Amino acid sequence: MKIAITGYGQELKDNHDPRFGRCTYFLIYDTEQGFLKALENKGQLSEGGAGIAAAQQIIDEDVQVVLTGNMGPNAYNLMEKSGVKVYRCKTNSCQEALELYQDGKLSELNEAGPSHAGMK
């Protein structure tokens, strides 16, 4: 199974980027083969719709799990429809995020988020 972690650098020891759409790299980790590669995020270069461009890349790469800080609604809907699970984390390094995920300590991001009471 492939896991994508949003990062500032090209290695697992580099800082974790809490942004999804405009993070610098996706670090692709395979649960069987270990660290595979750093993928440059095309989303950061788009004027608009960065989240969608980034999500497309994740889907094309056949990733099943994303570890990031947060995700906007457009990207999230794509992830949900493609069956990609998104986990929210707030760590310093990408390695830490990966370890927390493997220990089952991260919670899954769901679109509803906090209460929407009073919204139209």
Place this chain on the structure above:
Amino acid sequence: MQLTVISGKGGTGKTTIAVALAELEKNTGKVDCDVDAPNLYLYYDGRDMLREEFSGGMKVSVDTSLCTECGLCQSICQFEAIHDGKVNTLYCEGCGACVLICPSKALSLVEEKTAEVILTDTSSGVLTQARMEIGSEGSGKLITVLRKKAQGYAGDDLMIIDGSPGIGCPVIASITATDTVLIVTEPTQSGVEDLQRIVLLCQQFGVKTFVCTNKADINEEIARQIENYCLTNGLCFVGRIPYDDTVLQSINELIPIIYYSGSKANQAIREAWKRIKRQLFVSENKEERKQ
């Protein structure tokens, strides 16, 4: 720490309050992310440390020495951006269809300068802003570049980000990965509607959100509605800022409102800032205790 000031609705007083907060603390980094209408710089003099071209995207360029005037480019362009081998850059979307179809390779995509990024050393911290070219769009890409540049100078100091109205791409890029958001709303029907939209966005991105009502006394009833809304949605309401003619004077004289000692708005902003700091401090302490 990064604090982004946004509003949903335009003209509620974001910049006035952003400047006030930046002045209340020493050596704050200031980032003007309202790139469509930047005016934070009006309050500050200083020395430009860096001016850099920003390219938002690609546009088509024609090498007339290779062009055979076959007209294929014109026929393929969906944006009517190319006529008799001449490109109208205001229409060109940079999709590259004409580049693919051109048999004589006379067309190519080139980076187009859409803005200039400027970093200014003011007497109290660095101001980062962009000046856009006519016809270009304020984009999340530009905002991200501004914030990255500013971060390099701000270090651990407080960074005040003056956001833009709306809930679109530039606003998303202004609030992602910030620590805190301050929403400046006003007690009008559109103020409330836009507040609810921007709150939804902030919740989606999970940022700590504070709300204040500017010109609160122009409609007491809606002002109360806003406070109730904050209460029922778990938002931290930090204060009512009264309508105050001194704010107009401050804008005309380009002196931050906090330097007008008799101003009611000044007092209210100072109190709101105290509440924000107390909240941030309390939550930081809690996190430390957890660790």
